[in-house]
Amino acid sequence: MRVGLCGLGDRLSYVAKVMSDLIPGFEIISYADPTPSKLDYMLERKIEMRGYHCLESMLETETLDFLMIGSPNHLHLEQIKLGLKNGLKIFTEKPVVITESETFELLDLIKQYDAADDILVGMVLRYSPLYKDLIASKQNGDLGELVSIEASEHIAPEHGAFFMRDWRRNPAMSGGFMLEKCCHDIDLYQGVVGCRPKRIASFGGRKTFTADNSAQEHLSIYHERKSRWGGTNTVFNDGQLIDNQVAIIEYQDGTNLCFHTNLNVPDEYRHFCVVGTNGMAEGDFVRAHFKVHDAKTSALIKDITYQHDDTISMHYGAEEQMAADWIDHFENGTPLPVSIINALEAGLTAIKIDEARTQNSIIDLTELWERFDSYGLSV
Known part of the structure; x- marks a missing residue:
């Protein structure tokens, strides 16, 4: 699984590292972030990635299977939209969106792309x-x-x-x-x-x-x-x-x-x-x-x-279990909690x-x- 990250901050760098350690074949190959605050953290852990200033450039250049979004909350909706347009499975940190109107706009997109099973969320x-x-x-x-x-x-x-x-x-x-x-x-x-x-x-x-x-x-x-x-x-x-x-x-x-x-x-x-x-x-x-x-x-x-x-x-044993459940989901289609x-x-x-x-x-x-x-x- 070829993975791209969007928003290389504290939370996403940590979650991505855990998944890379615990999920076989989980290969982080690129990130999109104009100011990646946790790039050194990833490099220290032997994860080398190609960097892009924006998500559009990364999606135009890289062949990905999975997009992980950890940018500030107000950016999530547009980034999820780009991921869906590119046919990717997506993980987005919580909260997914920040307003009532954005909620219904995302419901429109989920229905349009039949994507209810293609967006994973960080409600860990x-x-x-x-x-x-x-x-x-x-x-x-x-x-x-x-x-x-x-x-x-x-x-x-x-x-x-x-x-x-x-x-x-x-x-x-x-x-x-x-x-x-x-x-x-x-x-x-x-x-x-x-x-x-x-x-x-x-x-x-x-x-x-x-x-x-x-x-x-x-x-x-x-x-x-x-x-x-x-x-x-x-x-x-x-x-x-x-x-x-x-x-x-x-x-x-x-x-x-x-x-x-x-x-x-x-x-x-x-x-x-x-x-x-x-x-x-x-x-x-x-x-x-x-x-x-x-x-x-x-x-x-x-x-x-x-x-x-x-x-x-960081969440009371939840990350380890999330990795195990993701493996079962990716391999067998088992619904997530x-x-x-x-x-x-x-x-x-x-x-x-x-x-x-x-x-x-x-x-x-x-x-x-x-x-x-x-x-x-x-x-």
């Missing part, structure tokens, strides 16, 4: 061992009918400060924090519930990374992560993202979710508690544990602590969560999903 947490165990507990009846979910994604101050200095600080490029970072989590819990949101409300804002706190600018913790393309050294004065937000979701089957995110949590965690009529599943991706209790007896029926190779996986349709559903949900926040309203999504389903592409 669906591959994680913890999430697979959660799904298994639901499927085997440990939880019964789902009732409510409490979940969070909290990141440490050095990570939050990175978002305020990186290109992601600009919602016009990233789509905002809920979409850029938390679409993983939104996707996970839509997958657990097994249906889409019916109504959404949200509240949030900026209280930490503001000009009022700029006297802390000199602290080293806020500059631990290096910002690259489009970055700035200012933590407290330039970012446009929220730094705390809650979302309340009512799903179509009546299950409720309360989701909380914060960018300044010293002892970070990524927690969930899924409560059903038969039991409760509680886990944490960061702290690497999973427990299930029976509702009738309060007995602990599952208690798992996870270990994974930190030199391979997350599809482009799942990713677009999660993305739309995140976009609407932010819309509810900015409009100070409860949003009913019934008509949105009717339009989405009119394409005949829902899973």
